[in-house]
Each structure stands twice: as C-alpha cells, then as structure tokens.
Amino acid sequence: MADATPESTFRGLPLTPDQDAEVRHYIKRKKQQGALWDTPELEAMLRDMLEPPGNDDGGLGTTVDETMAATERATASIDETMEPIEACEERNAAMETEGMRGPRR
Incomplete structure (x- = not known):
C-alpha cells in the first residue's frame, strides 16, 4: 500500500493509509448503490478520524x-x-x- 500523504489522501486530509482506504471504500460502496456519498455520515466518519479520542477517565x-x-x-x-x-x-x-x-x- 502506498504511503498516504496530504497530497494523496481524500480532500488532502491528514489521514492514515487505513483511514484513507476506509473513506475511499465508503465512497465506492455508495456509488455502486447509486446513492449520494457526500453525506453527513461521511462527515461524521472524517470527524471521528481526525479528532483524537477524548479523555473521559479524568486523568x-x-x-x-x-x-x-x-x-x-x-x-x-x-x-x-x-x-x-x-x-x-x-x-x-x-x-x-x-x-x-x-x-x-
């Protein structure tokens, strides 16, 4: 698998190769179904990928x-x-x- 760089990832986002592959798979699946792929679901997926997990344990x-x-x-x-x-x-x-x-x- 090629390295994911901001120039090669979806919308130039700082995604890992696995994350970029997941986004591209989501888009491909939506296109195959004839559905819109630029959805709030995709935005939520990207937001989860880009935001670090919260620290809920209080330290x-x-x-x-x-x-x-x-x-x-x-x-x-x-x-x-x-x-x-x-x-x-x-x-x-x-x-x-x-x-x-x-x-x-």
Whole structure:
C-alpha cells in the first residue's frame, strides 16, 4: 500500500493509509448503490478520524486516588485479630464491593 500523504489522501486530509482506504471504500460502496456519498455520515466518519479520542477517565491521578481510597476503606473493614488468610479474603471481598460501587463523585 502506498504511503498516504496530504497530497494523496481524500480532500488532502491528514489521514492514515487505513483511514484513507476506509473513506475511499465508503465512497465506492455508495456509488455502486447509486446513492449520494457526500453525506453527513461521511462527515461524521472524517470527524471521528481526525479528532483524537477524548479523555473521559479524568486523568491517571484521579484513578490512582480512587483506588487508594477504595483500598483504605477495604482495609478498614479488617479486624486485627483475624487469621492472615481470613483477613486477606475479607480485604478481597471488600475491594470487590468497592469496585461494584464505582468511583465516588
């Protein structure tokens, strides 16, 4: 496959070779069906290709903080007089419960 450059890609957009091939395949398929190919669907596809994915997780620091807080809450449920294996099982069960509750807001 030839390298995709702005001079060779669809509308001169900075697409990867795979993205350019996907756009050209979409256009070819639409033409074969006798349908319009310059549609809002194509524009949405291009927008998705050109915009980097969003960062919905709130950052790595937030995830680490949430995990540490969940671990502390789970550890707090362990009694010091428990056997080590029982304490480990209790901690694991508490961590699963914290995980099911999801992140605190």
